[in-house]
Amino acid sequence: MSSELICIADFAKEARQKLSPEGWGYYASAAIGETTAQENCEAYKKWRFRPGLLKNVSDVDMSTTVLGSNLPFPICIAPTAHHAIGCAEGEVATAKAAESLGAGMALSLFSNFTMEEVAQKSPNCIRWCHVQIVQNPDVTEHYMKRAEKAGFTGFIVTIDRAVLGKRCYKYKDGERFTFIPKHPCPNLRESIKHSMPNMNEIEAYQQVSNSTTEWDSIDWLKSRTKLPVAVKGVLTREMALKAIEHKVDGIIVSNHGGRQLDGTFATIDALPEVVKAVNGRCDVYLDGGIRKGTDIAKAIALGAKAVFVGRPILWGLACGGTEGVQKVLEILRDELMNTMQLLGVRSLQELQTTPNLVVHESYLFSKL
Numbered sequence: 110m111s112s113e114l115i116c117i118a119d120f121a122k123e124a125r126q127k128l129s130p131e132g133w134g135y136y137a138s139a140a141i142g143e144t145t146a147q148e149n150c151e152a153y154k155k156w157r158f159r160p161g162l163l164k165n166v167s168d169v170d171m172s173t174t175v176l177g178s179n180l181p182f183p184i185c186i187a188p189t190a191h192h193a194i195g196c197a198e199g200e201v202a203t204a205k206a207a208e209s210l211g212a213g214m215a216l217s218l219f220s221n222f223t224m225e226e227v228a229q230k231s232p233n234c235i236r237w238c239h240v241q242i243v244q245n246p247d248v249t250e251h252y253m254k255r256a257e258k259a260g261f262t263g264f265i266v267t268i269d270r271a272v273l274g275k276r277c278y279k280y281k282d283g284e285r286f287t288f289i290p291k292h293p294c295p296n297l298r299e300s301i302k303h304s305m306p307n308m309n310e311i312e313a314y315q316q317v318s319n320s321t322t323e324w325d326s327i328d329w330l331k332s333r334t335k336l337p338v339a340v341k342g343v344l345t346r347e348m349a350l351k352a353i354e355h356k357v358d359g360i361i362v363s364n365h366g367g368r369q370l371d372g373t374f375a376t377i378d379a380l381p382e383v384v385k386a387v388n389g390r391c392d393v394y395l396d397g398g399i400r401k402g403t404d405i406a407k408a409i410a411l412g413a414k415a416v417f418v419g420r421p422i423l424w425g426l427a428c429g430g431t432e433g434v435q436k437v438l439e440i441l442r443d444e445l446m447n448t449m450q451l452l453g454v455r456s457l458q459e460l461q462t463t464p465n466l467v468v469h470e471s472y473l474f475s476k477l
């Protein structure tokens with residue numbers, strides 16, 4: 110892997126060279142006009158730091174907990190499909206990187222390796238299992254039992270995928286990218302095979318879009334496990350209150366990296382409203398557009414307990430497999446540490462509780 114890769118933007122550039130146009134297109138693409146995907150990144154610029162100075166910041170503690178697991182720093186790997194596009198070892202490579210640094214990883218239902226294989230190859234990785242409530246509940250239940258047996262310690266339920274968002278394929282050069290034949294989803298297939306043995310893989314895949322799912326399915330899901338359950342895809346006060354009503358253990362403020370509903374809020378802009386509505390009743394995390402340690406510091410200051418990272422991990426995989434993902438995580442971790450020291454804070458709690466450490470740019474003008 111090139112030693113020239115020193116920030117996440119370098120990884121994006123290099124990954125674009127290394128991946129096929131179809132592979133790059135699948136990872137990069139977002140819904141319809143791609144407005145939300147772009148805004149997820151842009152919106153961090155509108156939030157500014159008001160640093161404290163002359164504090165002893167020689168010893169900074171970045172530790173936190175996510176769904177009950179202790180992490181040395183507040184950066185986790187978001188559930189993303191098809192890691193084998195990035196490198197042949199796929200999710201196994203990603204999990205090894207997470208394990209080596211103590212980062213948490215959410216494994217996608219659409220992974221190219223089974224949860225059992227990922228768990229076996231990285232036994233000490235802190236791992237959560239991504240769930241979608243598919244049309245046949247037996248499939249979901251079987252899948253959850255497998256995850257418990259394989260040592261996953263929590264579930265992350267995606268709630269913003271009633272149907273697949275219409276993707277913009279402008280990155281592609283040629284044929285429409287059909288990933289099912291090239292990159293099977295054995296993780297999903299194992300549970301479908303068990304519950305619906307006669308179904309072929311294409312039909313099985315259609316099981317996943319379940320436009321009938323409602324909030325009571327969260328109650329059902331919680332009744333099937335003792336592990337913590339977080340919902341992923343919350344963007345508003347109303348959704349946050351519903352999630353609390355259904356007793357979730359965590360909320361991930363997310364718009365699916367702009368791949369589902371286009372034209373909604375950037376996640377960093379949605380975060381303060383959700384944090385206020387939750388008012389400490391469950392953990393709040395954020396994903397979307399995290400490309401720098403400064404983005405993470407802003408998310409923590411605005412109330413997130415940790416962040417989840419999507420595309421940069423896939424770029425890391427494409428640039429250098431396990432080593433590439435390690436480097437991406439290290440860059441984000443070190444940039445966060447540096448930002449905290451320059452802000453004059455020594456812990457995530459201090460980052461979150463110091464008043465007005467991060468303000469919206471409109472604050473500056475309101476004070477004139």
Ligand SMILES: Cc1cc2nc3c(=O)[nH]c(=O)nc-3n(C[C@H](O)[C@H](O)[C@H](O)COP(=O)(O)O)c2cc1C
Nearest residue numbers: 136187188189190217267365366397398418419420
């Ligand atoms: C290629 C790709 C595949 C994804 N697959 C899933 C998935 O299977 N389930 C899910 O809940 N989210 C999925 N996501 C969304 C991510 O979990 C996360 O919300 C998003 O990537 C965060 O934005 P970022 O890429 O800007 O970091 C995927 C995102 C990408 C880019």
